[in-house]
Amino acid sequence: MSQFTFESGRRNLRSLAAVLPAAVLAAALLGLAPASSEPVRKSGYAIGTESCGSGDLAFPRIQIDMKAGFCAGLVASEEDRLRFPRSIVQVPGRDLFVVADMGGWGHADGRLLLLDPHAPQGLRFKELLTGIEYPFGLVIGPDRKLYASTAEAIFRFDPLADNPRSTVETIIRHMPGRRITLPDGTRLDESAHPLKQFVFDRNGRLFVNVGSHSDDCITPAPITKPCAAAEGASALASIWLFTPPAGGVFPALKPREPDPPHTVYARGLRNSMALALHPNFPDAGYAFLQAENARDLPDIFKPNEEINAIEQGKHYGWPYCYDLSTPSPEFRLVLQSGVYKSLCSANALYKAPLSLLPPHGAPLAMLYYHGAKFPELEGKLLVGLHGYRPTGSRLLVYDVDDHGFPKPAPAPVRYHVSCAADPTRSFQTDAGEVAVAPFEELIAGWHRVNGARPQGAPVGMTVAEDGAIWLVEDKNKTVIRIDRxxxxPPAPLPCDMRSQAMIDQLAVFVARDAQNSARLTTLRNGLVEKHCVGCHTDFGLRPGQSEAEKDGAVLRFMLSQDGWIYPGDPDAGKLRTRLRGLGAEKLMPPGGESLPKTELGYKRLLDAADLLVAKMVPGTRMRIKAGPPQRKFYGKTNKECGEIPAAKVVVVTQRSAVDKPGFSRFFRPADPYLNGECTDDDGYYIRQEFLVPVQ
Structure with missing residues (x-):
């Protein structure tokens, strides 16, 4: 690494941000060739002239959709040689930060880095410790020292020392890590959840996440015994408690000295990556909160993630229960007798979630905000969602009561779904809609937008002494600072930035297909011109156009709208949900609920719209084979492009891809399934055996 630089003369990044005319940036976002240069991009973010922050803490403003009064500045990116940053914390009393860069999954070359945000770009990081296996947790302890974790250990060190490694003092070193042996003797070389998040309470007690070894602990049926790995005095899927000696500070372990004793504080918690203690905890009645990453199911909207109010000795359900009280069917026999009899519904051992979080949101950070910069956030609970599915990639804000607990409200309570035909859904379980704690979104739109930004991937989060909120993204390799x-606020960016070239190609496909051309004409005559023109827009229709020109104008208008049409997949687009009144948004056209009864052939008109979308691209419609919840797909060079839910329909353009043996090529899927790593020019490929005919 370059020599770390502390400057007395601090620069203003506002004057150094890459400069691009707004028209050039807009053209780039729309997929049009810019008149001159391409926009500057860092970690996938388009960098313009605006800054976020002030003075030498002004950083290039990035285009993520935020609550009014907030902005996000890009402090560091992959250009700063970040690899996979996972957490961040400020050094007490200094305008410096420590970042845990894990390096990646399967790596043992993680690093702890010192960040000086005032240093010139490219010189902001200094390596403190290297060769660390899975560094994750970063916490300021009760002694005001900096504590960090690996997959198996927790240690403290001085990040400002000339030789930080010489100051390392390990306080715990033999927790279950990546390589573990299960009670039945099974050896795992890569446990599913080896990362160690941890928190101290104000008495110096240490609470540590010990994650589960697998997603669901399912073994070959029939399952007649409890999940052995989650039982006993060293249970996985639990929170362990370590109590310090008198004085409240753990001593450094000497060579071959055993770890301090621990107790299992709470069980049935699959992976406690987000932990938050109210400042008054452990006083009676004050909150100890955990945000749960629930098991995976094939349904993209099931199960919900959870916020749990942690109490000593309680069981929180994994792997036997999910949502509020839904039993896992695989453990039906276990739930019929013994200690876990009726665990999910009628057992004093079980404590149901305090509230639910959006399904598959993947909460990886949670804290109470205390700072002067944002008085409107004071005392509120912030939860970061890392999940790549359309319910993730956002930052939530909860109102809490005087003891720090989010306040549930009666059903229905809704959450947002990015780039979906139905943009909101109500929280529900198998029993129907349920009461949950409502929240605001500090960051609401962080879905991928071609040319503007990648999909957000927030992990670690901290509040600086000046009240600014700092985030790190692992996949995007960034450090972000949120300021006033x-x-x-800028207008939210749309989901589907379909290029003009793509629109032209789709228009040609429709024009060459006699049946689809007829469907388009029917749709224009019977729906657009009869019921839609004049409500909001003219759909590109002009006096003097020929019939073919009218068809082309209507089609191009619909293809240019955000999320209206995903070729080959009518269920994913707003055109179907709005015409049929399937989602929370208003039915269109106005009064459309009566049209199937009063207008002959209106239902056939809606069917024609579905067929127009389904048959828009030449190819064979095939279904993603049942099995894992998601099937990965790739680009031509084997870059991972995203995942598609089982049972989804895609349009296969090459059953046996000519340039990728063993794979089928298919047309670009709906935006929610793309991870932003690939372009249309790369193509989209999936293994042939993952496709089955549409019945």
Missing amino acids: AAGD
Whole structure:
């Protein structure tokens, strides 16, 4: 690494941000060739002239959709040689931060880095410790020292020392890590959840996440015994408690000295990556909160993630229960007798979630905000969602009561789904809609937008002494600082930035297909011109156009709208949900609920719209084979492009891809399934055996 630089003369990044005319950036976002240069991009973010922050803490403003009064500045990116940053914390009393860069899954070359945000770009990081296996947790302890974790250990060190490694003092070193042996003797070389998040309470007690070894602990049926790995005095899927000696500080372990004793504080918690203690905890009645990453199921909207109110000795359900009280069917026999009899519904051992979080949101960070910069957030609970599915990639804000607990509200309570035909859904379980704690979104839109930004991947989060909120993204390799912004927020970026070239190609496909051309004409005559023109727009229709020109104008208008049409997949687009009144948004056209009864052939018109979308691209419609919840797909060079839910339909353009043996090529899927790593020019490929005919 370059020599770390502390500067007395601090620069203003506002004057150094890459400069691009707004028109050039807009053209780039729309997929049009810019008149001159391409926009500057860092870690996938388009960098313009605006900054977030002030003075030498002004950083290039990135285009993520935020609550009014807030902005996000890009402090560091992959250009700063970040690999996979997972957490961040400020050094007490200094305008410096420590970042845990894990390096990646399967790596043992993690690093702890010192970040000086005032240093010139490219010189902001200094390596403190290297060769660390899975560094994750970063916490300021009760002694004001900096504590960090690996997959198996927790240690403290001085990040400002000339030789930080010489200051390392390990306080715990033999927790279950990556390589573990299960009670039945099974050896795992890579446990599913080896990372160690941890928190101290104000008495110096240490609470540590010990994650589960697998997603669901399912073994070959019939399952007649409890999940052995989650039992006993060293249970996985639990929170362990370590109590310090008198004085409240753990001593450094000497060579071959045993770890301090621990107790299992709470069980049935699959992976406690987000932990938050109210400042008054452990006083009676104050909150100890955990955000649960629930098991995976094939349904993209099931199960919900959870916020749990942790109490000593309680069981929180994994792997036997999910949502509020839904039994896992695989453990039906276990739930019929013994200690776990009726665990999910009528057992004093079980404590149901305090509230639910959006399904598959993947909460990886949670804290109470305390700072002067954002008085409106004071005392509120912030939860970061890392999940790549359309319910993730956002930052939530909860109102809490005087003891720090989010306050549930009666059903229905809704959450947002990015780039979906139905943009909101109500929280529900198998029993129907349920009461949950409502929240605001500090960051609401962080879905991928071609040319503007990648999909958000927030992991670690901290509040600096000046009240600014700092985030790190692992996949995007960034450090982000949230500051105050003046004026109205920018308009949210749309989901589907379909290029003009793509629109032209789709228009040609429709024009060459006689049946689809007829469907388009029917749709224009019977729906657009009869019921839609004049409500909001003219759909590109002009006096003097020929019939073919009218068809082309209507088609191009619909293809240019955000999320209206995903070729080959009518269920994913707003055109179907709005015409049929399937989602929370208003039915269109106005009064459309009566049209199937009053207008002959209206239902056939809706069917024609579905067929137009389904048959828009030449190819064979095939279904993703049942099995794992998601099937990965790739680009031509084997870059991972995203995942598609089982049972989803895609349009296969090459059953046996000519340039990728063993794979089928298919047309670009709906945006929610793309991870932003690939382009349309790469193509989209999936293994042939994952496709089955549509019945």
